[in-house]
Amino acid sequence: MTDFIASDGLRLNPGAAHPAFAWQVALPTDWAFLDTHPSSWQRSLDRLVDDRFAGQRLKSAERRELLRNLADLVATCQRAGTLVSLVQLGRLSNGGVASAGLHLAWYDSAPDPAGLTTVRQALSRQGTVEEVPTPGGVALLQRDHLSMVPPGTTSRVGLTSVQAFLPMAGTTWTVAVATAGAQPELLPMLRELVIAIVSSIRPLDEQSELAEQAVPTSPPSADYSPMEPPDAPGIERGFGTLIPHKVAPPPADRG
Numbered sequence: 001m002t003d004f005i006a007s008d009g010l011r012l013n014p015g016a017a018h019p020a021f022a023w024q025v026a027l028p029t030d031w032a033f034l035d036t037h038p039s040s041w042q043r044s045l046d047r048l049v050d051d052r053f054a055g056q057r058l059k060s061a062e063r064r065e066l067l068r069n070l071a072d073l074v075a076t077c078q079r080a081g082t083l084v085s086l087v088q089l090g091r092l093s094n095g096g097v098a099s100a101g102l103h104l105a106w107y108d109s110a111p112d113p114a115g116l117t118t119v120r121q122a123l124s125r126q127g128t129v130e131e132v133p134t135p136g137g138v139a140l141l142q143r144d145h146l147s148m149v150p151p152g153t154t155s156r157v158g159l160t161s162v163q164a165f166l167p168m169a170g171t172t173w174t175v176a177v178a179t180a181g182a183q184p185e186l187l188p189m190l191r192e193l194v195i196a197i198v199s200s201i202r203p204l205d206e207q208s209e210l211a212e213q214a215v216p217t218s219p220p221s222a223d224y225s226p227m228e229p230p231d232a233p234g235i236e237r238g239f240g241t242l243i244p245h246k247v248a249p250p251p252a253d254r255g
Contacts, residue, residue, distance in 0.1 A: 010245045016083040018106045019173045019203075020249045026200035027086065028193065030240030031102060034070075034085035036077045045070045052089050062097045073101040081105060092185055093234040100186055102179045102193070114167035114174045116140060123165075132164065134199040139166040141195065158182065162191050164198040175201050185236040193239050204246060 011033050012018070032052070035044035049058075049066055066089060077085045082103040089099035109118050116131075119140050123129060127144025142163045161180040168174065177198045179190045 010084055010247065012247070013077075013081070013083050013085075016081045016105065017108060018083050018247065018250060019108075019168070019171065021171070022204040022246060022248050023175075024200070024202055024204055024244055024246050025084075025104065025197065026242035026244045027084075027197065028239040028241070029243055031086040031088045034073060034077065034087040034101060036074050036082070036085055038078075041074045042071075045074070048087070049089070056091075058097070066097060066099055069099050073099075076101070077103060088235060088239075090235040092183065092236055094185075096183070098181075098183045098186060098235060100179055100181045100190060102177070102197075104197070105176050105178075107174050107176065108172050109174065110172040112172065114169070114172050116167060119165045119167060119174060127161075132195055132198075134166060134195075134201075136166055136199070136202045137169055139164045139195075139198050141191075143191070160184075160187055162187070162194050164194045166198050166201060168203060171203075177201075183236070189236050189239060196239075196242060200242060200244070 010027075013036065032048055035041045037044075045067055048070070049063060070087065070089075073085070073087060076082075080103070082105050084104040086102040087099060088102070089097070092098050107122075112118050116138060120129075123140070123142055124144070126146075127142055129140055129142045132139045132141045142165075143160065145158060145160045159180050159182050161178065163176060163178040166175050166177075175198070177194050179194055181187055181190050
């Protein structure tokens, strides 16, 4: 695996596919980049935990659990060919330690055009699926709950996944934004974050739109308001400002 590719502040996985057209996405400022590079991810996770909990008392057991969860996220991203991976970790309002990953990937359905029918055929029959309107078209939001035994443990835990799929009209490309959480307190925030991010994604006109500009995002639901990270514990209470990033097409020799 080669080094990550920098694109307008993002670090892209060079082995992951993305479209042959420029596009834009808005991402939260308070989530950190998740290093999945085979030669550096372990060191990066140690630094990330140290930075996020600087000045706080983190028990050895809490640190081990965090690092194990983050290592599982890295392994998942490496297997799935994720283009962009972010992570949030900190303390909940009740003082407990929590973490969650956020992943963005593109899928090419060629020769079939991208569309809701194609997405529905690819989705599992588990969980619930709803249609969510976005500026770029209708996205499908899937929520599923599963029970699993994390690697290195013997205890079974529940995990809820939230995934949004947005087909790009007139192309064969569909973007997926996914996250998962084990703590029920995180789920409302994670759902709204996935919807906000997928709502910000749109193709760009390379000739006229690669200049800096704001990305319109769909407002959150009436009972939830994204907010700047609070000074007190409570990462479930909101997410940071969404900042736009523009991604150029991959070089022609990458296909």
